[in-house]
Amino acid sequence: EAQVTQNPRYLITVTGKKLTVTCSQNMNHEYMSWYRQDPGLGLRQIYYSMNVEVTDKGDVPEGYKVSRKEKRNFPLILESPSPNQTSLYFCASSLRMGQASNQPQHFGDGTRLSIL
Amino acid sequence: GENVEQHPSTLSVQEGDSAVIKCTYSDSASNYFPWYKQELGKGPQLIIDIRSNVGEKKDQRIAVTLNKTAKHFSLHITETQPEDSAVYFCAASMGGFQKLVFGTGTRLLVSP
Secondary structure: OOOEEEEOOEEEEOOOOOEEEEEEEOOOOOEEEEEEEEOOOEEEEEEEEEEOOEEEEOOOOOOOEEOOOOOOEOOEEEOOOOHHHOEEEEEEEEOOOOHHHOOOEEEOOOEEEEEO | OOOEEEEOOEEEEEOOOOEEEEEEEOOOOOOEEEEEEEOOOOOOEEEEEEEOOOOEEEEOOEEEEEEOOOOEEEEEEOOOOHHHOEEEEEEEEEOOOOEEEEOOOEEEEEEO
């Protein structure tokens, strides 16, 4: 089954304790992206990757890191989490993005992070 | 800046009525406009999309219209059913087409 898988689905942790949210897709997609969803603000892009070893900042990258060493994986790293990073996070992938070739993005089911 | 405005934020209709959700975008170069439906506890799922070379697209009870001149696009759901109740997001491609910028969402409630 074609899917985007995020882990963990839920996490409660404390300020300053490094954490990683994993994202994996099995559709051989070139493009991957991380979003956070907050009430009244919709989905805001954190980082995206056009392909392996190519990453770029989205609209709200502060406090986050990503890497794209393999095509299928795109982990989101919070080196020193703070309470304002409490949110619902979504990973998405697309066959490709860019100019006339934009393809639909497929989303995982989300990771709810609570930073105390 | 790059933004997408979405209205209304909540919409309540009776089963069988039509529902319309409207979005405006800021970047005249945007060329791809998807709509997503998000059910409780799930990630957004694509329901329909339209590209800038098309003015309207239909898929059964769902249709999307695009007015490039006014930078508006809208989602139309006819003969609404309770299972249409969800949060709907519009989006537009921006940033040299390398990303999607999302609206703030519309919570649709369809009452039996």
